[in-house]
Every structure is written in structure tokens, then in C-alpha cells.
Amino acid sequence: MPTLPQLDIKNNCNHSPHVLILGAGASYAAFPEGDRNGIKLPLMNNLVEVIGLEGLIAKYDLKYEGENFEATYDALVHSGNYDELVSEIDHAVEQYFQQMELPDEATIYDYLVLSLRSKDIIATFNWDPFLAKAFQRNMNVIGYEQMPQLAFLHGNVSIGVCNDCKSKGWRYNSCDKCQKQFGPSKLLYPVSKKDYSSDLFLESEWKNLQHHIQYAYFITVFGYSAPVTDAEAKKLMLDVWAENGTRDLAQIDLIDVKEREEVKENWKDFIVRKNYAIRDDFFDTYLAIHPRRSCDAFAMATLQQRPWKDNHFPKGVSLKDLQNWVMALVEEEKSGKLSGNPCD
Known part of the structure; x- marks a missing residue:
């Protein structure tokens, strides 16, 4: 009941x-x-492009072909071979979001x-x-x-x-x-x-x-x-x-x-x-x-x-x-x- x-x-x-x-x-x-200053809010399907992670991924001789960020990040973590890249991505994502502001x-x-x-x-x-x-x-x-x-x-x-x-x-x-x-x-x-x-x-x-x-x-x-x-x-x-x-x-x-x-x-x-x-x-x-x-x-x-x-x-x-x-x-x-x- x-x-x-x-x-x-x-x-x-x-x-x-x-x-x-x-x-x-x-x-x-x-x-x-975007936010107060026009900084775009990324979603999982465009986060790599909006934040600009393509160059970072390419630095490790990997090719990004437009995959959803969730799939890309999950694959990197579970491979066990890209701890340094994962750490750099974490830092870049955090720095990007920290700069966002509300309008008045x-x-x-x-x-x-x-x-x-x-x-x-x-x-x-x-x-x-x-x-x-x-x-x-x-x-x-x-x-x-x-x-x-x-x-x-x-x-x-x-x-x-x-x-x-x-x-x-x-x-x-x-x-x-x-x-x-x-x-x-x-x-x-x-x-x-x-x-x-x-x-x-x-x-x-x-x-x-x-x-x-x-x-x-x-x-x-x-x-x-x-x-x-x-x-x-x-x-x-x-x-x-x-x-x-x-x-x-x-x-x-x-x-x-x-x-x-x-x-x-x-x-x-x-x-x-x-x-x-x-x-x-x-x-x-x-x-x-x-x-x-x-x-x-x-x-x-x-x-x-x-x-x-x-x-x-x-x-x-x-x-x-x-x-x-x-x-x-x-x-x-x-x-x-x-x-x-x-x-x-």
C-alpha cells in the first residue's frame, strides 16, 4: 500500500x-x-573539438576520428598504456571549465x-x-x-x-x-x-x-x-x-x-x-x-x-x-x- x-x-x-x-x-x-564571455559549453559528442584536444591526442601518435568523448576516454583508460595522456586530458578539461562565468x-x-x-x-x-x-x-x-x-x-x-x-x-x-x-x-x-x-x-x-x-x-x-x-x-x-x-x-x-x-x-x-x-x-x-x-x-x-x-x-x-x-x-x-x- x-x-x-x-x-x-x-x-x-x-x-x-x-x-x-x-x-x-x-x-x-x-x-x-556560450557563457558570459562566449566560451562554448562542450557536450560529450563534441568535447574533443570544443576544448581542442585533437593536438594533445595526436602528440601520442593516436588518431581522433570524431568519436564520442566517453568512448575515447574509456578506451584510453582501459588500455592501460596512456596514463600520461589521460592525466593531460584531465588537466585540460578542468582548466577549460574553471574559466566559465555566469552572465549578469x-x-x-x-x-x-x-x-x-x-x-x-x-x-x-x-x-x-x-x-x-x-x-x-x-x-x-x-x-x-x-x-x-x-x-x-x-x-x-x-x-x-x-x-x-x-x-x-x-x-x-x-x-x-x-x-x-x-x-x-x-x-x-x-x-x-x-x-x-x-x-x-x-x-x-x-x-x-x-x-x-x-x-x-x-x-x-x-x-x-x-x-x-x-x-x-x-x-x-x-x-x-x-x-x-x-x-x-x-x-x-x-x-x-x-x-x-x-x-x-x-x-x-x-x-x-x-x-x-x-x-x-x-x-x-x-x-x-x-x-x-x-x-x-x-x-x-x-x-x-x-x-x-x-x-x-x-x-x-x-x-x-x-x-x-x-x-x-x-x-x-x-x-x-x-x-x-x-x-x-
């Missing part, structure tokens, strides 16, 4: 988490023309970090700094306690770690406990069999995501197709999703530009009956229609038969205006009771 979500009818609050999972497609959707205007990443509350989590497979930087600049206005949790499943160029104190923070800050500067978080590269348990930081990030999936009432997947090289990641998520007593009542939103049947096929093991929606635009999803209220509004509509009016994110506004709009929701959250009324 399905388990009801953590819905407090008296205060209209659903304390079950919303889980947002991001892949490279989310960053590409946010910055199709509001981006999809600003909308994403403002769409969820502290009970929720955003988990990303991306190395790029956009999620971390959007979180930081909005946290300074909204407040850290009002922001969602973050998990960096493959490491991140903006996140540092202190292995001694088992803490993480912004890459170039110092550990609050020992005052030593953070070291870089481990970037997990695309090999066919990934080890998420050998690195303490990555293991901790995965455990946090798994905990949220186990109790999630809503899951949104944005631009992540669960590729073959992420078979272990898919299993880690699916195992705890199977233990989620609320999943028969929960909803999954899939944001992807691929054909609907292909997207559905990728996530068929997670879908329960018809409790899913496939969109090609973030602004058509529940997160954008009911920001910071997705789990609450969904429960009121489906379990209480008292749907709330839509409260769409404002589009085409400045970052400051977007933050001001969100602050009305934040102030209501602090009262402990949600009205379900849309913002003015």
Missing part, C-alpha cells in the same frame, strides 16, 4: 523533498551560445536554485561551475537557510574539499574547521565502470542524493539521459527509488529535447504507471509553474482535490527582480503556513 507524503494539511506544507537531477543538457539549454542577467540556473527549498536537493553530474555560482549569488540575497541542498555527483570545478575534516565548500575558500584551503574535489571522468565509493567526497554526495530519492514526492530530470557509461549511477538511484513508499503517488518530470519515446525508454524503470510528464522547456514544468511549492501544490491537487492557482515564474526579468519576486514566497515560508496564493 502506498505511503502518503509528509503532508501537513493544517499548514498546507508538504515536507517530502523534490529531487532535481541535472545533466549536460541543462547547461547547454541555459547557455546555447538571470539564467536558467538562477531559476533552478530559486525554485526549491531547503528540504529539496539539486544533484548535478556536470563539472561546470554554473550551479555553484548561481547558488552563491542567490544565497547572498535569499539566505543560505532558504536554499536547496546541492550534490555534485561527478565532482565540480567550483567545489573544494577538506578530506581531514570531511567538509566541502567553495573551491578557493578555507575549511571552517581547520582553516586550511580546500583542495579540489575529484572530477569523475566518463569510464564505463565508475567507482563512487572510493572517494569520500563523492560517496557523501551520492548518499545525500539517495536519502532524498528514498523520500521524494517529485523528481525532475533536466538534460540527463542516463548514458551507458553511467550504469552504476542509474542503479544507485533506482535501488533507493524502489524503496520509496510514496513513489506510487509521486510524479516525475523529464526535461529533454530528444524524441519523447527515447526519453521515456531511458527512464522507464523509474516511471510508475502514467505518473510522468516529458517537456522540452523548463518553463513548462511544475518547478516553473509552482516554484518553491511543487510538492505542496501537487499534493493539494492530487490528494486533497483542491488545486492551487498557477504561480508561474516571471520570465524576461532582471536577476534582482526575480529575487524580489521569490522573496514573497520565502517570507511566507518563514511563517510556517502556505496559502497557495500566487504572487502579484
Whole structure:
């Protein structure tokens, strides 16, 4: 028998988490023309060309013929003969992503970090700094306690770690406990069999995501197709999703530009009956229609038969205006009771 979500009818609050999972497609959707300075965001099918790794590969008397970077990198690692080349590729990739910057205007990443509350989590497979930087600049206005949790499943160029104190923070800050500067978080590269348990930081990030999936009432997947090289990641998520007593009542939103049947096929093991929606635009999803209220509004509509009016994110506004709009929701959250009324 399905388990009801953590819905407090008296205060209209659903304390079950919303889980947002991001892949490279989310960053590409946010910055199709590149970052603030026009630096292009590479995807696995063009990473070698965009970053310019052809010359590096040729230096080792190898020929690159347009293969997907995942296949190329996996073959190099498993051959056991190109450790130095692999190390040079790792460094080049990290240096490329470290230089990327957010523009001053509001981006999809600003909308994403403002769409969820502290009970929720955003988990990303991306190395790029956009999620971390959007979180930081909005946290300074909204407040850290009002922001969602973050998990960096493959490491991140903006996140540092202190292995001694088992803490993480912004890459170039110092550990609050020992005052030593953070070291870089481990970037997990695309090999066919990934080890998420050998690195303490990555293991901790995965455990946090798994905990949220186990109790999630809503899951949104944005631009992540669960590729073959992420078979272990898919299993880690699916195992705890199977233990989620609320999943028969929960909803999954899939944001992807691929054909609907292909997207559905990728996530068929997670879908329960018809409790899913496939969109090609973030602004058509529940997160954008009911920001910071997705789990609450969904429960009121489906379990209480008292749907709330839509409260769409404002589009085409400045970052400051977007933050001001969100602050009305934040102030209501602090009262402990949600009205379900849309913002003015």
C-alpha cells in the first residue's frame, strides 16, 4: 500500500523533498551560445573539438576520428598504456571549465536554485561551475537557510574539499574547521565502470542524493539521459527509488529535447504507471509553474482535490527582480503556513 507524503494539511506544507537531477543538457539549454564571455559549453559528442584536444591526442601518435568523448576516454583508460595522456586530458578539461562565468542577467540556473527549498536537493553530474555560482549569488540575497541542498555527483570545478575534516565548500575558500584551503574535489571522468565509493567526497554526495530519492514526492530530470557509461549511477538511484513508499503517488518530470519515446525508454524503470510528464522547456514544468511549492501544490491537487492557482515564474526579468519576486514566497515560508496564493 502506498505511503502518503509528509503532508501537513493544517499548514498546507508538504515536507517530502523534490529531487532535481541535472545533466549536460541543462547547461547547454541555459547557455546555447556560450557563457558570459562566449566560451562554448562542450557536450560529450563534441568535447574533443570544443576544448581542442585533437593536438594533445595526436602528440601520442593516436588518431581522433570524431568519436564520442566517453568512448575515447574509456578506451584510453582501459588500455592501460596512456596514463600520461589521460592525466593531460584531465588537466585540460578542468582548466577549460574553471574559466566559465555566469552572465549578469538571470539564467536558467538562477531559476533552478530559486525554485526549491531547503528540504529539496539539486544533484548535478556536470563539472561546470554554473550551479555553484548561481547558488552563491542567490544565497547572498535569499539566505543560505532558504536554499536547496546541492550534490555534485561527478565532482565540480567550483567545489573544494577538506578530506581531514570531511567538509566541502567553495573551491578557493578555507575549511571552517581547520582553516586550511580546500583542495579540489575529484572530477569523475566518463569510464564505463565508475567507482563512487572510493572517494569520500563523492560517496557523501551520492548518499545525500539517495536519502532524498528514498523520500521524494517529485523528481525532475533536466538534460540527463542516463548514458551507458553511467550504469552504476542509474542503479544507485533506482535501488533507493524502489524503496520509496510514496513513489506510487509521486510524479516525475523529464526535461529533454530528444524524441519523447527515447526519453521515456531511458527512464522507464523509474516511471510508475502514467505518473510522468516529458517537456522540452523548463518553463513548462511544475518547478516553473509552482516554484518553491511543487510538492505542496501537487499534493493539494492530487490528494486533497483542491488545486492551487498557477504561480508561474516571471520570465524576461532582471536577476534582482526575480529575487524580489521569490522573496514573497520565502517570507511566507518563514511563517510556517502556505496559502497557495500566487504572487502579484
